[in-house]
Amino acid sequence: MAGRHQLLRMLGILLCALLVTADSAPAEDGLAAARSFRQANEASILGAFAELLSIPNVASDSENIVRNAELIRGRLEERGVAAELWTLNGAPPVVFGALDVTDAERTLGFYVHYDGQPVDLDQWDQPPWSPTLYTGAIEEGGRPRPWPQPGEAVDPEWRIYGRSSGDDKAPLAAIFAALDALEAAGIEPSSNLRFLFEGEEEAGSEHLEEYLRQHREDLEVDVWLICDGPVHQSRRPQLVFGVRGYTGLDITVYGATRYLHSGHYGNWAPNPAHLLARLLAGMKDDDGNVLVEGFYQDTAPIGEAERAAMATLPDFDDDLRRELGLAATEADNALLAERLLIPSLNIRGLESGAVGAEARNVIPTEATASIDIRLAKGDDPVKMLDRVEEHIRRQGYHIVRDEPDPAVRLEYPKIARVSRREGYPAARTGMDLAVVGDIIGAAGRAADGPLVLPPTMGGSLPLYLFTELLAAPVVIVPIANHDDNQHAPNENLRLANLWYGIDLMAALLTLP
């Protein structure tokens, strides 16, 4: 638990984040430089971004993915960053860049991915890799318009349509423009910089771990800024301090070896659907508490800093609940943000026999549940599955890995086949770290309003590779609009978000 001192410090940080503070000496110069540079160069910033967006970037399209990587490496080098392509057989290259600064006390790592989701051409209003400027969101009547001439006024509500405009080339454009702005103002970055630009995130980051292991020594930083994802649905900028981990298992329990007539055998032959219902019922109570012994044992407690941050989150639980047709949510309507900080056990599928028109008066032969488990900070995916298995054993089950053979069936009255899925732990950065305080401060200055600071997002990403393999904290630093059609046709970026991104990057590059 954080002490009184840390709590007061955290509240100070939040105050910085919530108020747009005016000038805080040298760091503020970087932000001001970015703003004036951007205002003077909007047309050329957009032109350079459009060029980057015009190269197809599906991870499996090797030829084009390398063209993307080469262009990005060139842009880093043009800005004085030592850049190279790392390669692995069969994998898109990683673009790596490093810039060391005299007397810097910190090293910042910037992670971006330059690959994008595959496209369904028929569903796009213009070709996905022919970036097009619109006067607004297409759904709201936005129309295509010419790219602006130098000096022409640019409406921040305009949007650039094109694959990866939001997810995830926007941070690249922001970083390049921020570096240009500092250069133009004669301001040096305040930290050493490491750039790690991945080319297969949308294809599952299969080679990321190997890249990180091979180049671990090049990747020693004080904090990783994960530049990905959208800002809050309220359009307020956000920083996110973690992700949930993930694991899961499938459980099948057994009845007789063949379907039995429920009249001739009902009440006598065990019914696997009943068995499964009882097994699952014992795993979670009506209040949403998981009853598996030790399930919450390793979970990091929610700190004062997280509680303070959660208190500033927009209050939209009730709206969400109503939108979803729910009269109540788990744990007596506890806050969604708080529920994401403890591990969850979710039945994603349940099947036995048949319902509806296919239903027959039989005792089914087996019943299966598919379960996913979201992990909070501190939870180990393997231990969590071990605990669920121990719970199953305590209910009298013999656990098998394959379909039970006749001898096993005759030996054990209750048999559960358990298939474990691979998992990975959560990642969450303590909001009371000094560098985190500085980042919150910088983002607060870049934002034109209060920040949203969720301690974690609900989704799972393998950020543990950064926090565990590279042993550095992570902060997720999104810039794209929440309605950017990420992963969908007509992906887009609102210019106001790009402008915020440039400001944010400049503020981070000149972190005090």
Place this chain on the structure above:
Amino acid sequence: MAGRHQLLRMLGILLCALLVTADSAPAEDGLAAARSFRQANEASILGAFAELLSIPNVASDSENIVRNAELIRGRLEERGVAAELWTLNGAPPVVFGALDVTDAERTLGFYVHYDGQPVDLDQWDQPPWSPTLYTGAIEEGGRPRPWPQPGEAVDPEWRIYGRSSGDDKAPLAAIFAALDALEAAGIEPSSNLRFLFEGEEEAGSEHLEEYLRQHREDLEVDVWLICDGPVHQSRRPQLVFGVRGYTGLDITVYGATRYLHSGHYGNWAPNPAHLLARLLAGMKDDDGNVLVEGFYQDTAPIGEAERAAMATLPDFDDDLRRELGLAATEADNALLAERLLIPSLNIRGLESGAVGAEARNVIPTEATASIDIRLAKGDDPVKMLDRVEEHIRRQGYHIVRDEPDPAVRLEYPKIARVSRREGYPAARTGMDLAVVGDIIGAAGRAADGPLVLPPTMGGSLPLYLFTELLAAPVVIVPIANHDDNQHAPNENLRLANLWYGIDLMAALLTLP
């Protein structure tokens, strides 16, 4: 509960059934007459049966079904039974016959159905309505052979192949031959006789209730002999004293109105699969006891007569258990025959989200269980569903009949949509009734060995129409071999079973 007197009486009856008793005066004359008549007339009995089997008898084949009915009516009339066809629009006719005997103290009703299951011609070794004599079961190497000449020796292991040879024209052939035998020996039946031969049993007996209501006054009997079904798997003849009733319901419980990402909302939005698991788990415990309040309240207790009869049943539970790959059965391996005498609650299907390759990391929107309930004597199908609904309500659920609308969803945290299925009660005849004792005695004399006397069968049939609408007890009197391929291709009747059937009918017709 039966008193000591009744118990002693029952044991006496069982003794009769278990031992093939030699002579018990006039009744024994009927049986002896049947045996000598049959031995002298095997060829012509088989010929007459073959003629009956050669008319196609699927209930929907109106023209042929009437041909069957006409032939059967003719055969009754030839034997001095006043016979007629009852008709209803769109329904196969019922063949009704009545024979009154001077000074008879009882009226016996014989129910048989003359329609058969539809056929898949490709799967038969000979056309289903071209009855063919085989030297044994086809699967055991039986070969077709010519029909016997009068006086030719007939092997009782021969089989007649043809649709309805077992299910359910065999009892017709047996009744006709038994009447002929009595006639030839100059013996009058000892009871008034009513014959009710149905033509749409295999199509669901849709019009049976209406026929019975319209002709109730013609159908006043002391006992209905339901001549249908096979003898015991051990080949031992059996009498069965009841059937289970049936009802059922489907339950759907609800989560959010759309699938939710289990990371973003897991632990917060209620999971309907968990809800359903808890609801179902509360309905039945690990010992197989249904926990719904009042579930066993109206169930007729198992009488001493039933217990005595069950004690004589072949002990095959363990074999069955092993065959089905079960290490244990419900209620600490309680006897199957005993478990059939209490109501059961069986989950026949369970579905929520998806398992296997289709599984996704989501919180499903709903979860459904399909349940069937088998009823024992005394249980009312409507009351049983009421009790299950009350159980659901006590778990905090609001019950709806249709998909809940948004207002209902926002009002009630737990909503269950319940669809009730139509049901009907069980029928079970007390084994200590005087007429039942006489029937057991007659069947015991006809059988060449001990009888099997299950108090009920596991399956459900609408015999309540006889026990409740016609207010008479029923006894199920099967004659076909258990391996007669009932409902399947290559249906057949083993001649030994037909010979037993003739003996049995003669014994029943001359019931003391």
